[in-house]
Each structure stands twice: as structure tokens, then as C-alpha cells.
Amino acid sequence: DTGVSQDPRHKITKRGQNVTFRCDPISEHNRLYWYRQTLGQGPEFLTYFQNEAQLEKSRLLSDRFSAERPKGSFSTLEIQRTEQGDSAMYLCASSQPGQGGLNTEAFFGQGTRLTVV
Amino acid sequence: AQSVTQPDIHITVSEGASLELRCNYSYGATPYLFWYVQSPGQGLQLLLKYFSGDTLVQGIKGFEAEFKRSQSSFNLRKPSVHWSDAAEYFCAVVIDNTDKLIFGTGTRLQVFP
Numbered sequence: 001d002t003g004v005s006q007d008p009r010h011k012i013t014k015r016g017q018n019v020t021f022r023c024d025p026i027s028e029h030n031r032l033y034w035y036r037q038t039l040g041q042g043p044e045f046l047t048y049f050q051n052e053a054q055l056e057k058s059r060l061l062s063d064r065f066s067a068e069r070p071k072g073s074f075s076t077l078e079i080q081r082t083e084q085g086d087s088a089m090y091l092c093a094s095s096q097p098g099q100g101g102l103n104t105e106a107f108f109g110q111g112t113r114l115t116v117v
Numbered sequence: 118a119q120s121v122t123q124p125d126i127h128i129t130v131s132e133g134a135s136l137e138l139r140c141n142y143s144y145g146a147t148p149y150l151f152w153y154v155q156s157p158g159q160g161l162q163l164l165l166k167y168f169s170g171d172t173l174v175q176g177i178k179g180f181e182a183e184f185k186r187s188q189s190s191f192n193l194r195k196p197s198v199h200w201s202d203a204a205e206y207f208c209a210v211v212i213d214n215t216d217k218l219i220f221g222t223g224t225r226l227q228v229f230p
Binding site: 056 | 158161162163209214215217220
């Protein structure tokens with residue numbers, strides 16, 4: 001297993017276009033997270049899946065954003081009608097709860113850098 | 118408001134010098150605490166974590182961190198910095214059982230030879 005992989009690594013799009021990013025988590029991990037990181041800031045939580053169920057969405061996730069994890073494996077994050085303010089690094093992470101559901105380490109992908117022009 | 122604060126935006130040290138990066142959190146209970154490192158254009162790598170027990174935690178790459186409940190702090194330290202340690206460092210907390218991380222704004226470390 002090569003860890004969490006994200007595709008593409010970079011995306012440049014024109015304002016108003018739709019974009020879709022993919023995340024492949026570590027295979028045995030049932031939790032998957034999306035974060036957004038803008039320049040000079042720490043990552044901010046967007047949404048979280050446990051298996052195929054989307055359990056939590058941040059208020060940052062406007063109606064133009066949608067995430068799916070149809071078979072509990074890979075996930076996609078789609079942004080519709082992109083705006084310049086959507087320019088950021090989009091990070092995916094996965095984790096596997098330990099015994100008793102205790103928190104464990106989240107492993108991060110290298111991210112997808114989106115530039116909206 | 119609940120938050121994670123990293124008061125130092127940018128720190129510059131000479132190679133071989135000691136390092137301390139500060140992190141404070143503001144939560145009612147003790148959260149789970151983490152330090153991550155991010156090299157340019159890369160994702161985040163976990164350096165160390167604190168859940169409970171011994172308040173001095175050892176991590177990878179020679180880093181350690183100390184949890185001080187009275188100060189709501191979890192500062193990261195390294196006795197001798199290497200040029201390869203130049204990166205962005207993020208303190209983060211988890212406050213519930215979802216493993217959702219709440220990050221500080223980061224400290225950029227620059228190392229001079």
C-alpha cells in the first residue's frame with residue numbers, strides 16, 4: 001500500500017467551470033476526510049465519511065461542493081461553478097479507529113492544488 | 118471560542134540550535150493533541166500525538182512535545198535542528214471521536230547553515 005493518493009495533483013480551471021478531485025485512502029481505513037488549506041493557514045475540515053456514509057459536513061462546504069464515497073473506498077469531491085475563492089489545496093486523509101473507537105493517526109495525501117482563474 | 122493557537126508565524130534558527138514551537142488550545146476538556154509537519158507541496162506527516170498518560174511524548178525525527186494542562190499547551194521541541202527540518206509545523210487537536218482534526222495556523226521554520 002502506497003498510502004493516501006490524490007488525483008490530480010494540480011488543477012487550473014476557469015471561473016464557473018466544474019472540477020472533480022479523487023482520493024484513494026489506505027485500503028483498510030474506513031474513515032475518510034476532506035480538508036481545505038489556503039495560503040498561510042492550517043487545513044480546515046470540510047467533510048468526513050465512515051465507510052460510504054457522509055457523517056459530517058462543515059459550514060465551509062457550500063451548496064456548490066459535493067462529496068461522495070459510493071462504495072466506501074475512494075472518494076470524490078466536486079466543486080460546481082468554481083469561484084476564485086475556491087483556490088486552495090484540497091487534502092484528503094484516512095484513518096482506521098482503534099479498539100473502542102479510540103482516535104488514531106490520520107494519514108494525509110499530498111493534496112490537489114486548485115487554481116481558479 | 119474553541120481554537121488552536123500557534124503564536125509564532127515564522128521562526129528562524131541556526132542548524133544545531135535547539136527549537137521550541139508553541140501551541141495553545143482553548144477547549145473545556147483535554148483534547149487529543151497532535152503535531153504535523155508539512156514540507157513544500159506535500160501533505161502532512163504526523164510527528165507525534167498525545168492521548169493520555171506521560172505528558173512528555175517522543176516522536177519521529179528526534180522531536181518531542183510536552184503537554185501542560187495548567188497552561189493548555191503542547192509545545193514541540195527538538196534539541197538540535199537539522200537543515201532538513203525546515204518546513205511548516207501544525208499543531209492540531211481532536212475533540213470528539215470522529216478523528217476530525219482542528220489545526221492551528223502553523224509555524225514556518227527556516228534553518229540557516
